[in-house]
Amino acid sequence: MKRTGVFYHDICGKEAYSSLAMGVEEGFKSIQKEGLFSHPNVTWFESEPATEEEIARLHSQQWIDHVKQTQWWRVSLYSVGGMIGATEKVLKGEIDNALVIAGVGGHHAHRDNAWGGCYFNVIGLGIPHARAKSLGRRFAIVDTDTHHADGVRDLYKDDEDMLHICFCDTFSWVYNSDDRMESNTKFCFPHGSSDEEEISNVEREVPDRIKEFKPELLFWLCGMDTHQDSYGTAALTEKAYPELARIIKQIADEYCGGKLIVKTCCNAPPHATRYVMPRIVDCLAELGKYSEE
Ligand SMILES: [Zn+2]
Numbered sequence: 001m002k003r004t005g006v007f008y009h010d011i012c013g014k015e016a017y018s019s020l021a022m023g024v025e026e027g028f029k030s031i032q033k034e035g036l037f038s039h040p041n042v043t044w045f046e047s048e049p050a051t052e053e054e055i056a057r058l059h060s061q062q063w064i065d066h067v068k069q070t071q072w073w074r075v076s077l078y079s080v081g082g083m084i085g086a087t088e089k090v091l092k093g094e095i096d097n098a099l100v101i102a103g104v105g106g107h108h109a110h111r112d113n114a115w116g117g118c119y120f121n122v123i124g125l126g127i128p129h130a131r132a133k134s135l136g137r138r139f140a141i142v143d144t145d146t147h148h149a150d151g152v153r154d155l156y157k158d159d160e161d162m163l164h165i166c167f168c169d170t171f172s173w174v175y176n177s178d179d180r181m182e183s184n185t186k187f188c189f190p191h192g193s194s195d196e197e198e199i200s201n202v203e204r205e206v207p208d209r210i211k212e213f214k215p216e217l218l219f220w221l222c223g224m225d226t227h228q229d230s231y232g233t234a235a236l237t238e239k240a241y242p243e244l245a246r247i248i249k250q251i252a253d254e255y256c257g258g259k260l261i262v263k264t265c266c267n268a269p270p271h272a273t274r275y276v277m278p279r280i281v282d283c284l285a286e287l288g289k290y291s292e293e
């Protein structure tokens with residue numbers, strides 16, 4: 001069994017950017033209700049707020065000061081803080097893998113601006129923290145949210161030590177090739193229009209690239225706006241996400257020494273996050289509670 005951390009603070013549920021069909025609080029509570037924290041290898045770490053210094057590793061002071069004036073400041077700090085705490089604990093070997101439940105998005109956040117329920121680049125801020133603490137250098141992010149991760153791609157476009165595999169094509173929001181900024185470490189691939197197709201796209205595009213790149217830790221942005229009751233591709237049922245988790249965990253186990261951080265902002269309705277979150281934790285911690293499904 002693996003030692004799994006769940007990083008969440010009540011503020012992330014209570015103050016979530018809820019207009020994007022978010023079941024953040026429900027997602028976390030379902031992990032509790034299903035009794036997963038009673039397993040000795042599953043631990044809830046209450047996310048701590050990130051510091052401005054930590055956020056300034058990717059964002060300008062002007063943008064930090066702007067977000068400070070909004071209602072999204074506090075939930076953003078706790079969301080980023082969860083990612084930073086998880087990154088540090090996984091790289092130090094205190095836990096094997098982690099689920100970070102944020103109350104806001106992050107992958108549309110650039111240095112000086114953001115959109116789409118994003119303020120700071122939550123998933124992107126683990127990497128400079130790891131480097132500042134000399135815990136790691138080389139990382140990969142797999143992003144299965146509906147939308148192109150324009151903020152992550154922009155911030156890391158010249159960073160050859162960050163492999164970015166983004167699933168975003170075929171959704172109607174148009175991105176031109178300049179926005180995509182593809183290179184030999186930055187890729188975009190199409191989403192599937194069904195559970196089966198999405199899963200086979202991930203199985204086809206991800207494992208060999210991770211194997212070749214050899215990151216020290218794999219981040220998975222589990223966007224749930226691909227769920228059929230959310231606002232994105234509307235292609236997947238809840239059953240797809242535990243299966244994606246299984247595939248991505250297997251890749252991390254084979255090529256990254258098991259070091260994996262799953263980041264989600266639960267951007268799907270509560271009935272979906274209630275099903276998915278306990279099953280992702282079950283997968284990460286190798287509990288086998290749902291193995292007969
Ligand atoms: Zn999205």
Ligand SMILES: [Zn+2]
Pocket residue numbers: 147148149166167168169180187188189
């Ligand atoms: Zn993309």
